Amino acid sequence: MSGTDYLQIWYRAQISIALFCVLVIGGWEIYHQLPYVGWLAVMALVLIFAWLDEGLDLPPWLTAINRWLQCIVQPIILIVVWSIMTREIIVRLQLPARGVMVITMAYFIVMFTPMAGIVGGKLKTSVARILYPAWWFVIVVTLVGSIYPAKFTGPRTFALILTTGALGAVAFFLMIVASMRAWHLSWPGINPKFGRSFSWLSLIILLGLGCLFIFINSFSNGNRWSNILTSYDLHLPYATREYLLTAFEAGVAEETLCRFAFLGVLLSVFRNSRNQALWAILVSSFLFGLLHFGNALVQPFMITLLQAISAMALGLYFAVVYLYTGQLWLSMLMHFLLDWLAFSASGSVVMTGSPTIADWYLLTVEVLFFGGVTAWMMFGDRRQVIDRHARRFAGDEQRFNFRLDF
Template sequence: MVTEKKIRSWHLLQTLLQLLLVIFSLIYSLFIHAGGITTFKAFILLILISLQFSVLNKNVNSKLIQCNYYFQAISITSTPIFFFTFVNDLLIKYTNKTITTFVLCLITIYKIFMFIPMGELAMGNVQNKWGRFCLLWFIYLIIEIESTYPIPTNPFLKACTNSAIIGSLSFVVTTWFVMKKWGFVTPNFKFSSRVSKVILSILIIFIVIDCLFNGFNDANSLNGILTNWNFRVASNSNLLYLTLSAFAAGIGEEWMMRFCILSFLLKLLQNSSRQIFWAIFLDGLIFGLIHFLNAPVQPLSATILQVINAMVGGILFSTLYLYTGTIISNIAYHFLYDLAGMIASGSTSMLSPTIFDWQLLIFIVLIYLGLALFLVTGKRKKVVEYNLNLQGLNKKAF
């Protein structure tokens, strides 16, 4: 078991190591290799990393200390972007490719766990509920971006970093500690004992059909939906990269949206008579809107269609999580859905939608919303309420 004392020692050692490497880089840039920009970056890093010792202060109630927790949560997750750039440059300059790849492999593995001290000592001590909500989004985005850096030779490591799978795993590990410290119960990894086997079987069949349809249905009109299938893999597919990308989306997005955000929404709405309805709706709305981030890499029309599809998909994913009582069902569904689409198209981006795509979207919206409504009404609602009680979502966490 990782105790707070051990985490404090971990943070101290980790910060000291970063500090020593930055000091070395600063000395090198000043006296050996004159470079104004490099020296300036190293100096800023030196200040930011030095301030990270301040999270060891145990006086969590002070307003100044509370402000510092926000600053340090942001600083500690942001500085590795520059820190690992320094390390990468040093390795390339002074070692061969074999050593560089080996060291970066160790760093890649370590990055999955490196933000645990930040989560326990800084982010976990933030007390304002809206501050927590905003920090979650920042940490999620920055860890995903920060997890990518160039790997010189190894194809597997390149795929790991480019796909953001390391960032997704790092976010899951970090927020496991953070959410527990905020009073939330971590997700279950097995199905609820109250789930109907018949309904579970129907859900599995639906998920398989939906994933296959997303990737391999080749219809260009409503008449060919049931007959036009093309089970092919795009010739330009990098299967390793696409698989890891789909896995990263499944883990990261479902953990963020269905565990972190949905839990927050359920707590915020705990006094509402329509708690479950509004939490599910808002979770789906947020999930849809964040897909506007894909706009720079694909046509706007494709992004709008994706946003609507993700919005109703998010509502379905939320009800699936609440009914089954396990995050595994969501991760598996999301992973298989994205993987089928990616390996069929050979890309993680969407093409411009056709008129038929918009017509098909209407049916998808109706089917998703219909199934979502079914999972949280009637006898299924009792199962949802039972699962919420097990997760402690009927108790005040703030």
């Protein structure tokens, strides 16, 4: 049996257990005449459909509908069912809340992997491979902090791990790893293999420029265009665990979505273009900027517009770091440092007020700065390294087949 076979067994077992839990919860709702029976009936039908599709040869059109349905709804069902069962185990069985939460949070990390590998692996179009990871990002990273029984977690750190999305970020990363493996696209880099044409000097310059921007972004306290690059306050008065975990969520989850998933899929889309890497970098960075428009729900639109354009420019840099080194963890680390230092210096994860002339001036410098860095990396031996990694991330020269024999 292959690893995919074991993943499929896990998937079938998980939806069977989830279906059993939904029926038990539904019976409780009916007995106590509670108002959520209709929603639980819908959940049960979705899970039955998932189970039948794995066991029977359904018509192609019905299989396509089920694939769409499972990718959208099943992650929500798993979170709802797992959170309800966690609460009931703690309340009804009177088991230690802290121990139960440790176990359930640990399983949450891997809970979505079977669905992503089996159902998500059947997604064939590039549009679907971009839209569904974006949807999973919203559900897995953000929803868990809203409905999981955080009041039972015990230590405040447990609650922060849930509410900041840090737990969901790790789960989302494993989810996308399973999908990318099923699509025969990129693995996240772990063991560096730089190869020919790689220059340590170029890497030092590349990372040094990024660190320079992080420093200016975090510590500059200038209030005019003339001193915004020369006046600094090196204190971090708000370096809390909450901001640390929030920055971790952003670094892991956003890099997983935009660099690992989006960039990997786009490299496959542009695999026949002479400028494969450049087009993938530009489009993925544009999508990274669009992602930040969601912040307009909690902050003024103009400041959100400035933030989105800044994110597009940063997306160029993170994509180049990833493509030149082949290491996703490095772009995650840079992203984490950027957000953590900014949060710790400002005391907020959202931007307030209206952009000033100094803000637009700094944004212009930022766009030109990262645009120039990207252009510099797209020439000479640096371009050869990037193109080599781009071909690998597009599925060429990858090795995905593995077996677990006993």
